[in-house]
Amino acid sequence: MRLRKELRGGVTVISLDGRLDSETAPGVQQDLQGLFPEDGLVVLDLSETRYMSSAGLRVLLLVYRQAQRGEVRLALTGLAPDVRAIMEATGFLGFFTVVESVEEGVEALTV
Amino acid sequence: MTILEPIDAYPTRRIAGYPVRAGRSLPFGATRVPGGVNFSVYSNHATSVTLVLYREGEAEPMAELPFPESFRVGSVHAMTVFGLDVERLEYGYRVDGPRLPWQGHRFDPDAVLSDPYARMLTGHGPYRHRSRVALDDFDWEEDRAPHLPHEDLVIYELHVRGFTRHPSSGVSAPGTYAGLVEKIPYLRELGVNCVELMPVSEFDETDNVFTGVNYWGYSPVGFFAPKASYAATGREHMQVDEFKHLVKELHKAGIEVLLDVVFNHTAEGDERGPSISFKGLDNATYYMLTPDGHYYNFSGTGNTLNCNHPVVRGFVLDCLRYWAAECHVDGFRFDLAAILGRGADGGPLHNPPLLESLAYDPILRDRKLIAEAWDAAGLYQVGSFPHYSRWSEWNGRYRDTVRRHLKGDLGVTGELATRMVGSPDMYSRRGTAATVNFVTSHDGFTLRDLVSYDHKHNEANGEGNRDGDDNGNSWNCGQEGETDDPAVLALRARQQRNALLILLASRGVPMLLAGDEIGRTQLGNNNAYCHDGPLTWLDWRLREENADLFRFTRRAIAFRRAHPVLRGGSPGSVHWHGVRAWSPDWSAHSRVLAATFDGGGDDCVYVATNSHWESHTLELPEPPRGQTWHLFADTAAAPPMDAFEPGSEPPLANQSQLTVGPRSVAILVTH
Numbered sequence: 064m065r066l067r068k069e070l071r072g073g074v075t076v077i078s079l080d081g082r083l084d085s086e087t088a089p090g091v092q093q094d095l096q097g098l099f100p101e102d103g104l105v106v107l108d109l110s111e112t113r114y115m116s117s118a119g120l121r122v123l124l125l126v127y128r129q130a131q132r133g134e135v136r137l138a139l140t141g142l143a144p145d146v147r148a149i150m151e152a153t154g155f156l157g158f159f160t161v162v163e164s165v166e167e168g169v170e171a172l173t174v
Numbered sequence: 175m176t177i178l179e180p181i182d183a184y185p186t187r188r189i190a191g192y193p194v195r196a197g198r199s200l201p202f203g204a205t206r207v208p209g210g211v212n213f214s215v216y217s218n219h220a221t222s223v224t225l226v227l228y229r230e231g232e233a234e235p236m237a238e239l240p241f242p243e244s245f246r247v248g249s250v251h252a253m254t255v256f257g258l259d260v261e262r263l264e265y266g267y268r269v270d271g272p273r274l275p276w277q278g279h280r281f282d283p284d285a286v287l288s289d290p291y292a293r294m295l296t297g298h299g300p301y302r303h304r305s306r307v308a309l310d311d312f313d314w315e316e317d318r319a320p321h322l323p324h325e326d327l328v329i330y331e332l333h334v335r336g337f338t339r340h341p342s343s344g345v346s347a348p349g350t351y352a353g354l355v356e357k358i359p360y361l362r363e364l365g366v367n368c369v370e371l372m373p374v375s376e377f378d379e380t381d382n383v384f385t386g387v388n389y390w391g392y393s394p395v396g397f398f399a400p401k402a403s404y405a406a407t408g409r410e411h412m413q414v415d416e417f418k419h420l421v422k423e424l425h426k427a428g429i430e431v432l433l434d435v436v437f438n439h440t441a442e443g444d445e446r447g448p449s450i451s452f453k454g455l456d457n458a459t460y461y462m463l464t465p466d467g468h469y470y471n472f473s474g475t476g477n478t479l480n481c482n483h484p485v486v487r488g489f490v491l492d493c494l495r496y497w498a499a500e501c502h503v504d505g506f507r508f509d510l511a512a513i514l515g516r517g518a519d520g521g522p523l524h525n526p527p528l529l530e531s532l533a534y535d536p537i538l539r540d541r542k543l544i545a546e547a548w549d550a551a552g553l554y555q556v557g558s559f560p561h562y563s564r565w566s567e568w569n570g571r572y573r574d575t576v577r578r579h580l581k582g583d584l585g586v587t588g589e590l591a592t593r594m595v596g597s598p599d600m601y602s603r604r605g606t607a608a609t610v611n612f613v614t615s616h617d618g619f620t621l622r623d624l625v626s627y628d629h630k631h632n633e634a635n636g637e638g639n640r641d642g643d644d645n646g647n648s649w650n651c652g653q654e655g656e657t658d659d660p661a662v663l664a665l666r667a668r669q670q671r672n673a674l675l676i677l678l679a680s681r682g683v684p685m686l687l688a689g690d691e692i693g694r695t696q697l698g699n700n701n702a703y704c705h706d707g708p709l710t711w712l713d714w715r716l717r718e719e720n721a722d723l724f725r726f727t728r729r730a731i732a733f734r735r736a737h738p739v740l741r742g743g744s745p746g747s748v749h750w751h752g753v754r755a756w757s758p759d760w761s762a763h764s765r766v767l768a769a770t771f772d773g774g775g776d777d778c779v780y781v782a783t784n785s786h787w788e789s790h791t792l793e794l795p796e797p798p799r800g801q802t803w804h805l806f807a808d809t810a811a812a813p814p815m816d817a818f819e820p821g822s823e824p825p826l827a828n829q830s831q832l833t834v835g836p837r838s839v840a841i842l843v844t845h
Contacts, residue, residue: 084261085259085260085261085262086261116261117309117411117412117415121309121311148346148347148406149406149407149410149412151352152347152350152351152352152407152412152419153352153407153416153419154418154419154422154423158313
């Protein structure tokens with residue numbers, strides 16, 4: 064699992080490339096915290112996330128909650144259809160702001 | 175705040191290459207702990223137990239870890255194994271002990287057994303009985319059980335797969351928990367406030383020598399494990415999350431969730447059956463055995479769970495507590511519950527410890543406990559089930575009486591009256607909450623088939639039509655099976671409405687069979703346990719085709735919910751009538767019965783049923799408190815005039831008489 068961070072007009076975009084499962088989850092959780100800004104908008108781009116397990120979803124939710132407690136506003140984008148279906152069936156989807164693109168994310172988070 | 179690592183989160187030795195330490199006996203099963211997984215399993219007669227670990231999907235184990243003698247407390251073997259990837263882990267137990275079947279012991283160290291406490295089983299494929307470790311955290315947010323009073327329930331019995339599996343269901347994940355979530359708006363529209371799910375814990379879908387299919391699920395394999403093949407996410411092993419999400423969403427909609435649980439037997443059959451878990455773990459403890467070690471068969475399936483044995487009792491209690499506390503389930507319907515009152519030798523107990531424990535358990539205190547109060551060996555306890563003022567019962571006598579009345583049997587009127595006010599002959603001390611009234615259930619004809627077939631048509635079940643109940647009290651209304659005769663069809667439509675109206679105007683807890691509100695048929699098959707296909711799946715096109723019946727049912731449910739007097743009250747609030755007001759005809763030749771249920775205010779309802787093939791004009795009692803009679807429903811009227819929206823019932827032109835048509839039911843209300 065590789066994490067990339069870039070700034071796109073004031074928004075921190077973090078891409079997660081690879082598998083997010085029980086093996087990679089603890090590392091990803093730690094790395095994400097390191098990449099998070101103090102405040103502002105963060106979009107997690109999952110379009111290169113090839114596999115998302117049960118533990119992976121839990122990491123996403125934990126990170127999301129952490130962001131909510133701080134000054135960071137966070138959205139997900141790039142959900143593959145199968146990941147989206149899993150999140151929908153298990154109720155995880157309902158916890159997140161999910162957007163179609165980074166641009167839409169900026170809009171959704173700044174409203 | 176700094177969270178300290180637990181001081182015992184490190185291994186003390188290695189077994190088969192894996193770092194381990196002596197585990198904790200409690201809780202039983204496999205539990206994630208810091209750094210590892212705690213495995214705890216018990217057997218009173220085993221001489222050795224080995225933990226068998228697999229990488230998921232692989233034929234051969236990646237390791238076998240015998241439990242050292244020092245890791246045993248009593249008969250409980252517990253070990254914490256560190257460094258396991260639980261998402262790719264499957265496990266089981268190899269258990270050795272005496273091979274003395276005549277003494278009840280059937281240990282077989284060649285078999286790898288599933289963990290009876292497993293929260294997940296693989297559920298499919300060649301290794302479907304292997305156990306898996308679940309991530310058991312779930313964000314329930316502010317989930318609260320609806321906590322509906324018993325008598326306010328309108329139960330809807332459904333099969334999770336069959337409810338949305340048909341392509342016409344239009345859901346994104348047909349046949350799953352997630353699919354059911356998508357149908358919650360339908361349940362809300364219908365007005366039911368409680369679903370009773372046919373077995374959803376892991377069962378053997380192939381357990382059937384005739385067709386190779388067991389669809390219903392009364393063939394348990396894993397009592398703690400929600401069925402993986404009912405989960406859209408089963409392949410990703412997220413069935414626990416998906417099931418919990420279903421419960422959470424139903425609760426949000428104000429709908430309670432009851433589970434049909436099968437603690438009377440397992441899928442392991444008799445001496446010819448497979449060794450999946452209990453048989454190899456401690457056969458003599460888990461099963462009722464004859465003195466020479468054969469299986470008692472009170473369940474009709476080969477074996478009988480020895481549920482009043484102290485160990486098995488504890489197991490059942492642990493399991494129900496899990497579903498109630500961890501999965502927020504609101505209650506249980508116990509399949510063949512009379513067996514739960516039998517002792518180790520099969521004899522009925524006066525004070526069955528299992529039933530008593532469940533009745534007084536702190537976690538289960540507010541959960542519904544409903545007994546199917548009979549078994550397959552002739553123990554029939556409807557009205558006499560050991561209830562501890564807690565248990566309700568499926569009222570089989572209600573079903574039989576209403577069915578006999580509907581087909582016009584003589585000599586039923588008096589008993590019908592008793593059934594309609596909560597069967598006080600059986601439940602006067604317990605009140606109307608004790609009786610679950612129903613006309614149809616999964617077991618038997620659907621409502622449409624009840625009025626379309628005189629005889630069962632079970633040929634497709636592979637037993638030469640010998641299986642299934644022969645005394646269904648059904649009547650085909652003139653022609654057997656499908657017909658286009660308009661007169662027969664009209665009568666059938668009326669008879670279905672008659673049944674629904676009597677059921678929803680009776681005191682006690684009504685239960686509907688899913689699909690009856692839109693005329694589901696099984697083509698006369700009254701024992702469709704072995705068909706996983708269009709015969710048993712709900713065809714949602716019926717929603718349009720029988721929109722009239724749906725609307726009628728919806729209004730009848732809404733009417734019941736608007737009138738507390740139909741759900742309970744003192745015996746003095748019911749007055750009986752016949753053709754003459756205040757003069758019920760209890761004689762054997764009477765086919766007419768009428769009653770006023772008067773709860774005061776606007777809550778006064780007049781119900782009249784006529785199972786005669788001619789119409790009868792009934793003298794109406796004076797409406798109380800200067801009000802007037804309004805017509806809520808008349809099954810003799812053509813839709814949509816067969817029932818009105820509760821609250822908007824039109825006034826009756828003639829306030830002193832009501833003509834009830836041939837084989838019809840009418841309901842009036844005062845305003």
